[in-house]
Amino acid sequence: MSRGRDEIILNVFAYIMIGVIAAGCVIPFLMVLMGSLQSEDSVLRNGFSLIPEQLDFTAYRYVFDSPAAILRAYGVSIFITGAGTLISLYFSSMAAYVLARKDVKYRNALAFYLFFTTLFNGGLVPYYLMIKNYLKIDNSFTILLLSGMFNVIYILIIRTYIAGSVPDSISESAKIDGANDFKIFMSIVLPLLKPVLAAIGLFIALGYWNDWYTSLLFVTNDKIIPLQYLLYKILTFARFSQQILSQNAAVAVIDLPGETLKLALTIVATGPIIFLYPFVQKHFVAGLTIGAVKG
Template structure:
């Protein structure tokens, strides 16, 4: 009788179920609509946009914005390759360092737990500043004009370490660690075989943050990269935008052809840059969502 009442209590009525579906669908549309609207504007003719303004269904479609951006030739594709490499390799390196560091300081048996926790926490409050960081990266580590200058400065984040330390401390039972020790597993083997499968939600969260950080990074390229073959996507799009601004600001210059100014898409090209910059990273969300669900459905301690 008690089980039946509990089942009836948790079961929603058809009206409430439909209402929650409508609310969820509305929130999903609100979240997706801005990107879809930007996508529509990027395929809108520039003259039509200037005449009619922003519309959900434009009067005339056009791919001039993308044609203008891809006039850079192989540079844009090369920038995509650089960004993909930096994002994938950087995320893997960041996950390895952060999870190992966080797991070590989450174990009460670790002798220097407090010392290394303080080191990580201290960097959240104070840092060496831009000039010392630049000197270390360019002179001490000699990573100027190197692909590693886009990876290593962002490989460790103290805030992510604290998140993973809290996750390991609260979500990984000590019984799991003890069972590994009883079976004769070492620390590293216990971490790989027992701790990581239980930590997929936390790892997926940190991986998503790291992926977004690497994908959207342009500042490190501005500081350390002069080689055009190593310019990432965000920095390349910024250079295209700066070139457009320069042409527009010097439109009175006689050396600039009026035809270039008339044929150059302005608003639509900016929207196209947003699509090119954010479109591929959207594909990462379903991948990480899969591991969120998988990690939440794994059981550890059975009563």
């Protein structure tokens, strides 16, 4: 079909507007990258500019000369994200399966037991005191993993998915054959959940990867802080970046390029996500569509 004048006008307008929005979403990152490639001298003299007069890799050299703290934080983040996501998916789908089984008499009560926590909570103070003073699990991997491990909405989305795409007759016939419910879940139901688990898993993983709040509340031990919290400390406390990099005795603290170093560390900490996200983005979209189906 030939396009009318109205459609051409709208398309021109759309290209301009969407182009501006898309550029606006990316340019701030390029600005940080450009800033990190400026020499400290020129920053102190003229400030950060959009395009550096000449590229200078000094800040990155310092980062890669003594990478111990950053590598450790990467390790913590990768471990927490990986382990947390797997544990969360496994038990979330197990609970969701129970909620989806029609022969469980109290399944609605159980669903409400979960859902109520999204309506009302005790607030930060009791939670903080419980973790710190009663359970005493602050400063541990336990709290980094537990905080935000399960999300009620995700469990309910998986339940809806099971109800819509795993017929009851599968469970029933397996039961007649003598399999117990756990076995049915593990060998028959779980493999069928791959699409929804891939999508939900990405949301959970992103939550773990970008979490700095848990550390802010509960972690003072610099040995177990994840990447995002390390970055927060670097940006917030002027001396912190120098502290973690000057473990290398050859570097005098005073020589460290403070301003460009902050941006270089931001790039080092954020870079991998920027390279990875275009590949997982379509699963996110799939997750949104699965979640949109109301059950």
